[in-house]
Amino acid sequence: MSEENKPIEETSATPQGDAAPQEPGKYNAANIQVLEGMEAVRKRPAMYIGDTGERGYHHLVYEVVDNSIDEALAGYCTLIDVQINPDGSLSVTDNGRGIPVDMHPTQHRPAIEVVLTILHAGGKFDGSNYKVSGGLHGVGVSCVNALSDWMKVEVKRGGKVHHIEFSRGHVTKPLEVVGECGDETGTKVTFFPDHSIFSCHAFKWEILCNRLRELAFLNKGVKIHFKDNEGEGHHEETFHYEGGIDQFTEYLNTNKKPLTPVIHFEGEAQGVTGTVQAEVSMQYTDTYSTIEQTYCNNIHTIEGGTHLSGFRAALTRTINKYGRAMKNGIKEKDNVTGDDMREGLTVIVSVKVPQPQFEGQTKTKLGNGEVQGIVDSIVSEKLMTFFEENPAVAEVVVNKILLAFRAREAARAAREKTRKGVMDGLSLPGKLKDCSERDASKTELFLAATAPRRPSCRCAAR
Numbered sequence: 001m002s003e004e005n006k007p008i009e010e011t012s013a014t015p016q017g018d019a020a021p022q023e024p025g026k027y028n029a030a031n032i033q034v035l036e037g038m039e040a041v042r043k044r045p046a047m048y049i050g051d052t053g054e055r056g057y058h059h060l061v062y063e064v065v066d067n068s069i070d071e072a073l074a075g076y077c078t079l080i081d082v083q084i085n086p087d088g089s090l091s092v093t094d095n096g097r098g099i100p101v102d103m104h105p106t107q108h109r110p111a112i113e114v115v116l117t118i119l120h121a122g123g124k125f126d127g128s129n130y131k132v133s134g135g136l137h138g139v140g141v142s143c144v145n146a147l148s149d150w151m152k153v154e155v156k157r158g159g160k161v162h163h164i165e166f167s168r169g170h171v172t173k174p175l176e177v178v179g180e181c182g183d184e185t186g187t188k189v190t191f192f193p194d195h196s197i198f199s200c201h202a203f204k205w206e207i208l209c210n211r212l213r214e215l216a217f218l219n220k221g222v223k224i225h226f227k228d229n230e231g232e233g234h235h236e237e238t239f240h241y242e243g244g245i246d247q248f249t250e251y252l253n254t255n256k257k258p259l260t261p262v263i264h265f266e267g268e269a270q271g272v273t274g275t276v277q278a279e280v281s282m283q284y285t286d287t288y289s290t291i292e293q294t295y296c297n298n299i300h301t302i303e304g305g306t307h308l309s310g311f312r313a314a315l316t317r318t319i320n321k322y323g324r325a326m327k328n329g330i331k332e333k334d335n336v337t338g339d340d341m342r343e344g345l346t347v348i349v350s351v352k353v354p355q356p357q358f359e360g361q362t363k364t365k366l367g368n369g370e371v372q373g374i375v376d377s378i379v380s381e382k383l384m385t386f387f388e389e390n391p392a393v394a395e396v397v398v399n400k401i402l403l404a405f406r407a408r409e410a411a412r413a414a415r416e417k418t419r420k421g422v423m424d425g426l427s428l429p430g431k432l433k434d435c436s437e438r439d440a441s442k443t444e445l446f447l448a449a450t451a452p453r454r455p456s457c458r459c460a461a462r
């Protein structure tokens with residue numbers, strides 16, 4: 001079977017490529033597939049987008065934007081425009097290649113219809129290109145379509161402007177050519193979420209702003225323009241960072257005093273399912289807190305995972321190695337911990353993994369085992385080289401870490417001393433000494449009020 005003729009949806013009942021032309025009023029295999037998919041999403045929306053509250057509502061936007069980000073990562077799109085419209089709908093426009101509009105080889109419908117109505121059909125048809133980006137649930141734009149009261153899509157491709165409309169996942173206005181566009185290409189998706197499904201009924205500027213800014217940091221060079229045309233204010237903002245995650249680090253360290261420059265590493269290696277790319281940006285500031293933000297395929301992995309473990313292991317090992325060899329550095333007896341090494345550190349770790357495995361409570365913990373070793377070796381090797389080439393910076397880092405270590409040791413000593421003193425004062429009075437018993441099941445405590453405001457306390461060992 002050629003790649004082209006593979007069924008698009010594994011779970012489809014009868015994905016026959018040679019389905020007869022559709023008779024009016026009759027369902028063919030393709031229709032059934034669509035019906036099943038779209039109804040399934042509408043029946044259990046939370047299973048596909050997480051929840052139907054504020055998070056889910058905004059998640060719809062991320063799913064659409066992710067398709068444009070994918071076009072950008074594939075090198076075909078430089079501009080993404082997101083607008084909240086006066087009627088409460090939202091438009092995402094990109095200057096990518098445009099969703100294909102030709103007849104799909106096996107579905108006998110325009111490819112755009114397939115992309116927008118069949119679950120997981122958003123990817124490239126020949127399987128050559130894995131989807132790098134992807135909302136938390138990676139369900140694709142067809143889910144957004146299923147959960148939208150209406151969706152309108154305009155594609156500029158092959159010199160023509162094409163238009164198609166849907167309601168709750170079903171075509172309401174078939175694909176038609178509505179104009180000419182010269183050599184311009186791109187896709188515009190406008191949708192209005194189905195308010196009978198969601199408990200949240202408006203897009204929030206702040207929420208979308210934060211995510212769009214983050215996406216611009218994570219995908220350097222991509223320009224994301226965001227405008228709110230609803231209500232008062234009409235905010236507008238453009239996110240565009242040629243410096244990528246290094247500018248993200250600077251952004252997170254705004255108003256903090258940096259101790260080092262922003263340090264950047266990147267590299268790639270073969271993983272189990274293809275090439276894994278890793279990018280790290282880090283900077284020490286004079287603060288006591290640590291910021292570690294990790295991403296896999298643009299998804300914020302709040303619970304961390306193998307990329308974070310790999311980074312931490314490499315940081316600890318490399319600083320230990322360099323710091324112990326350094327004159328006036330870490331001493332043999334100094335029990336410096338990973339926490340000491342991360343005090344004042346801001347770090348972004350961003351990896352691209354072909355088939356990510358997300359685990360944990362909120363499915364935001366990267367599970368792919370090989371990623372740990374890949375990140376570890378990239379960071380170990382490049383951080384050591386950086387220290388060797390920048391000994392003055394390395395010295396600042398080691399001294400900061402020694403400071404954290406000594407402060408921790410001093411705090412512990414002080415705590416112990418204080419506790420000892422307090423415990424001295426808390427010891428039992430002489431007449432109750434023989435009541436001491438460590439096993440709680442063998443002790444009782446009686447409170448006997450002998451005077452209104454002055455209860456006395458008696459303890460007895462049974």
Ligand code: 0RA
Pocket residue numbers: 067068071094096097098099100115122123124125187
């Ligand atoms: C499938 C195949 C191709 C592009 C796209 C989908 C595509 C989807 C979206 C969604 C929003 N913007 C988009 N841009 C592109 C590849 C088409 C080709 O080979 O020319």
